[in-house]
Amino acid sequence: SGAADDPGDVLTVYAASSLTAPFTELGGQFEAEHPGVTVRFSFAGSSDLVAQLQEGAPADVFASADQATMDKLTADDLAASAPVPFATNTLEIVVPADNPAGIRSLADLESTEVRLVVCAPEVPCGAAAQRLAERAGVTLTPVSEEQKVTDVLAKVSSGEADAGLVYVTDVRAAGDAVRGIEVPEAGSVVNVYPIAPVTTAVDPSLAQEFVDLVVSDAGQRVLSRAGFGPPDATSGDSG
Amino acid sequence: MSLELTASVGDRGVDVALEVADGETLAVLGPNGAGKSTLLDVVAGLLRPDRGRVVLDGRALTDVGDGRDVMVPAYERSVGLLAQDPLLFPHLDVRGNVTFGPRSRRTPRREARAVADRWLGDLELTDLADRRPAQLSGGQRQRVALARALAADPRVLLLDEPMAALDVAVRPALRQTLRHVLADRTAVVVTHDVLDALLLADRVVVVEGGVVVERGPTTEVLTQPRSGFAAEIAGLNLVSGAWRDDALETEEGLRIVGEPAEAAPAPGEAAVAVFPPSAVSVFLTAPGGSPRNAVDVTITSVEPQAGHLRVRGGGLSADVTPRSVAELGLAPGVRAVFVVKATEVTVYPRS
Amino acid sequence: MSLELTASVGDRGVDVALEVADGETLAVLGPNGAGKSTLLDVVAGLLRPDRGRVVLDGRALTDVGDGRDVMVPAYERSVGLLAQDPLLFPHLDVRGNVTFGPRSRRTPRREARAVADRWLGDLELTDLADRRPAQLSGGQRQRVALARALAADPRVLLLDEPMAALDVAVRPALRQTLRHVLADRTAVVVTHDVLDALLLADRVVVVEGGVVVERGPTTEVLTQPRSGFAAEIAGLNLVSGAWRDDALETEEGLRIVGEPAEAAPAPGEAAVAVFPPSAVSVFLTAPGGSPRNAVDVTITSVEPQAGHLRVRGGGLSADVTPRSVAELGLAPGVRAVFVVKATEVTVYPRS
Amino acid sequence: MSDPRSRLGVPRWILLPALLGAGFVLLPLVAIVARTPWGRFGELLTSQASQDALWLSLRTATASTLLCLVLGVPMALVLARSSYRLLGVVRSLVLLPLVLPPVVGGIALLYTFGRRGLLGQTMEVLGIQVAFSTAAVVLAQTFVALPFLVVSLEGALRTAGERYEAVAATLGARPTTVLRRVTLPLVLPGLVSGTVLAFARALGEFGATITFAGSLQGRTRTLPLEIYLRRETDAEGAVALSLVLVVVAVLVIGVAGQRRSAL
Amino acid sequence: MSDPRSRLGVPRWILLPALLGAGFVLLPLVAIVARTPWGRFGELLTSQASQDALWLSLRTATASTLLCLVLGVPMALVLARSSYRLLGVVRSLVLLPLVLPPVVGGIALLYTFGRRGLLGQTMEVLGIQVAFSTAAVVLAQTFVALPFLVVSLEGALRTAGERYEAVAATLGARPTTVLRRVTLPLVLPGLVSGTVLAFARALGEFGATITFAGSLQGRTRTLPLEIYLRRETDAEGAVALSLVLVVVAVLVIGVAGQRRSAL
Ligand SMILES: Nc1ncnc2c1ncn2[C@@H]1O[C@H](COP(=O)(O)OP(=O)(O)OP(=O)(O)O)[C@@H](O)[C@H]1O
Ligand SMILES: Nc1ncnc2c1ncn2[C@@H]1O[C@H](COP(=O)(O)OP(=O)(O)OP(=O)(O)O)[C@@H](O)[C@H]1O
Ligand SMILES: [Mg+2]
Ligand SMILES: [Mg+2]
8 A cells, every 4th residue: 555545645533433523524624625635434443443543554643532542542652742741521311212111310310220330440431430320429320231322222222221321422423213301410521532643644734733723713613513521521420 | 554656757857657455565577767666665655656546445545636625644654665876874884774564553662673674584674673874785675664664564565676686696585475465465666577577467568668558467468468578577387376296287187397495385285387499499399308298289379479479379379490391391370389397497386 | 108006095905015117018907996996096196195105107196105205296206097987077068178287298289289179080089079078978988988097198097997997889980099098008907897908908907906916928918817806707718829711820830710809910910819708619630620629638637517517628728518528528638629710709909 | 894885976077166164164264263363262251251251152052943843843844845826935033134144133133022013012011021132142042043054954855856755655654754753854964954054043033132132141142242242342352252153163064974884 | 839848946934034035135125216305316426425426336346346356266166176184274264354353453454454454564665555545445354355256256166066177177078178068158147146146245345445545535435434424423324325236236236137137
């Protein structure tokens, strides 16, 4: 690969899959602002992406869904400059559109009658859910600890589970099949998304320009429409 | 078990009809590709004819064509088939192959094994009982297939060239075994060998080009063949009588000296003496000398055959050269002596 | 191509040695399970003996045991094998099967097809050329297998019971074809039929229980068999000479009248007259009558055989009953006349 | 004495691609082994989570292999031995789970056996609840593994042909006896292959399981699920754990291979 | 005229499990079809992303199926026709990718062909970079699909036996000719089965691809990856898209089935 692609014209962005919608839109904007440049995305789980970068994947920019994964990149000296937080995400209760179990608050999730699914503590959304439960002083007994937010959503939207804990952005993306229920305590558990250009970038300045776009007001507007919070909404212990 | 068959199989050019009476053995003769195996497949239920019926003791096993559609499955027919290709089960040893039939009919294991061992003994296969089919010679394989078919003890037995791969030394013994097996069983035996037909079958049909061209009692077909194929392989002299004092004695008191084919018949037992017309010499007066059989006859016909003339008289035939016929002045009405050496005559018991 | 074989295969109880001279045809006779097919498998390179050598024209094709380890692969031997089981390629039609050999030897497609079509014609298979093996009768299948083996045109030809499944009507024609094919080719033919041995082979070996029990020129083995098996199937009278004026004339001027087996030999062509001892009548003086052959002999021996006595004289044998011997006073030294009907004598050309 | 039948062997050039293929498959395995933190292997293996997952995997893969045999052998027989026109279509449809991404397969199972699925309501009335249970794992594994058994067994059945079955019928053997004593023994190599494939596929199954059955330690979290989860926090550990799966597979396939070559 | 050979058929009771099995496989498909938003199907199908993915999937799955044939047929032959003791072990090892969770398979490939991999350095020197290219997709698919071809073909080869090969040799056919004109035609049903399995497995491959090749539109993002990605934002659309995969598979398997029953 390489030469034949005329690499000067291609910007490759590795981004967490929860960023699919807003980043695709931003990519379009970026192409519009940089005629002749094509933005290509590789969306996957953050840890998949970092593993690929470590094995030499040809990326220009990396956007992670959590700080810990980004740390692996910096630890390998693959980040061209210090990662910048560009968005935050908070948890919400998600229920099927008809809310058969009549869930209204976190406390309702404690009932063993309620089939609750959450992310496993090993993955960022699961860790967040655990902290949220601790903060709110509720004990969760999920019937399943999923690996990905999408798996939680699938169970809820199919009506298989009565409730789940996922990010606001995921509820937003899932559409009409599910309903989100805001959790007052969520503000204390915030997930931060960092972004950084990669050292192997073919055109470091172009990579930096994309990072700039994401943190710019225009970028923030797109992210906010997808449900992401601003990067400075950091509070509590998420750092 | 009486068996009735009519079948036409279009793409094989076969269109036959035949019946076998209860307990009777029918021999089917015919050239390669005549439709002999096809016929057996129809009876066994392995082949659905385009049109045809197979009726066993009044029950229709196959009845298809013209809207009828009866096809009793092969395993419910109790019709055993020894096919031309032995097709021994490769994953079972010889004993396993022979036990297969009895076991399939829910015979208890021990009993099935006893049955199998008896047949293995009868066919001299006991030493091979633990071999796999791949470890057998061609002739051994055929004998195992025969044992397998017999051990299943079907009500009707179909044998397709049961002795094709066997060496001439074991044939007489095997023929003997088959005679016992077929004695009172309804059976159809396909064969290329007149001797098999003669010894095993009550009646013969000759199939050529997919149709039955000749049928009748064995002795009749073999002595007076009308179809081309039968004529080619048969045309024997057969004299029936009883075995008395080391010779065959006919009802008319004629004595024919010959060699018993296998065990000599018991005194008084019905037997048949067989010798080819070519073995018969014709004299005008009894010649003396070594030949032991001399029959006075009046010649009834002299017919040309391939390469020689067939002279008939007294129910017997003699093949002689045209020159002899001329020299001796043989013609219908002439009195002559038919002379046959005892060593040319084979005597078979007729059960 | 001269062929030399010694092989011992332990688990089949086979331990044989034989050789075939250049252009010679060797017949192998023997009972079922004797080791005949095993022997061919060793020559063809399909079976590795425990110890043994196969030498073709001085080149060792197989040489194993005692540390030697030569095993030229089957496809490099140019040794063709017609096995007992036809094993036609089920995915090819008849023509495809027959073309297989020539195509494998890189014969151009058109030429290979011509070769195949010639063999199909010779074996009367042309009508079946487009059939799949599953659509053939047993005899047809065997003929196709033979055509396939012949079309490959190997330097050495091994035939394992080439006529076992064939009907009696096609055998003479096929034997004729094989005679041409084998005429000047090194070949080994396994057979259960003495006639095949007589007509096709120059020499015979008899195998019993895995070892060669008898070997020699065909006529010798068939006229004076020493082994049990050969005696059982052979013991024929053979008279060699030339075909003149519709009879066989020996060097001593003896004339034997008989019926040519297939096409009559050309005038002056070498031929052999064959008739069984049972067909020979013994008289003290010539009897007249229809029999055309009367040979004056001095009796040299009288030996008991199963059920009768064999009287020898003038190089011929006659089987007669003990009573005849007694009545005629037959004993060594006695002058007698051996009489044989012309229709009992078959004359074969000897190439 | 060893089999004296000389091996015809295969064309010699064929060893080149065969070795290339073997290398292609084996090198990555070597690479994994080389990077495995052997020091931590014991600890990994004995952790409660791993043991739960391994045990669950073995149980469910065995159960679903059995289920595959019960359902798949009949399916292969019908496909190979019947001659209705419609079968061609059925064949194609039955094989679809082969290409369906496992996650979509899981969704399809949810749509069918889930609470709001096609059969879900009926099943709920009957008091059967599949979702989030070990039974759901077995169903998911069976769904993805079944076509493997069916396809490879059908191929073997067609190769073996029907001649011996006809002989057995003339010996009086009823179809069930023929099946048990002739057909299946004759295609044993193909049956073993198919079973190995199905077991392997079930053992490695991930997507359909997590989608349909969820992931709860000791109940629905099989070894592949455990491996994926561990990967989030401990990539090396996950790879090491997957070696356990490999060892289990070696044992199973090795034993099956022994049985097969013993024939 | 239709084949007059009467069908022996299968025991009748076998239809019950066969139908159960068919139902078990077909119902979920029906459930998916029932829930597909058909109104959006056209739009989904014609979107640039879907078309890129479909086209890439077809190309890579075809390429890897060919690669599987080139490497797998020789491997199956060697395994089925040689009799060295060591082969048992090799057989087990070669089949390991069957059970390796695909993501781990992807990691193994990275460890081998990646920059820091076993061969990576050598290849980098040679200027070849496999990972994250379309070639990587093909490698990943081949890695997971190869054992399917090998196992099912080996089963068929063992069932078919070697008798016809011996006959061909006595007719003067060299091993290569025997292979081409006898062995392969005889095991054609098994070869077709194996190829269908391999193609299907390659077409549905996800885990190893995303790990080893990444997910770049038009380059490494195959249809399963596209489906997976779409699921993040549009679950229904993802399911609908997977039906496209199913249709492709029906076509491929249907055509293969035709060929096979034509034999
Ligand atoms: N499956 C088939 N499809 C079409 N034709 C066939 C099929 N099997 C046999 N035939 C043909 O039908 C005819 C009768 O075959 P059949 O096997 O009954 O002959 P046969 O009398 O048994 O001959 P043989 O003595 O050679 O065994 C032959 O011409 C043969 O070519
Ligand atoms: N693969 C084998 N393994 C062990 N023994 C075998 C094997 N094949 C044949 N035999 C045995 O070896 C002996 C010789 O077999 P072979 O096939 O050579 O006999 P044959 O002379 O050809 O007999 P036939 O006339 O019956 O064909 C037989 O006793 C047979 O049982
Ligand atoms: Mg026949
Ligand atoms: Mg033999």
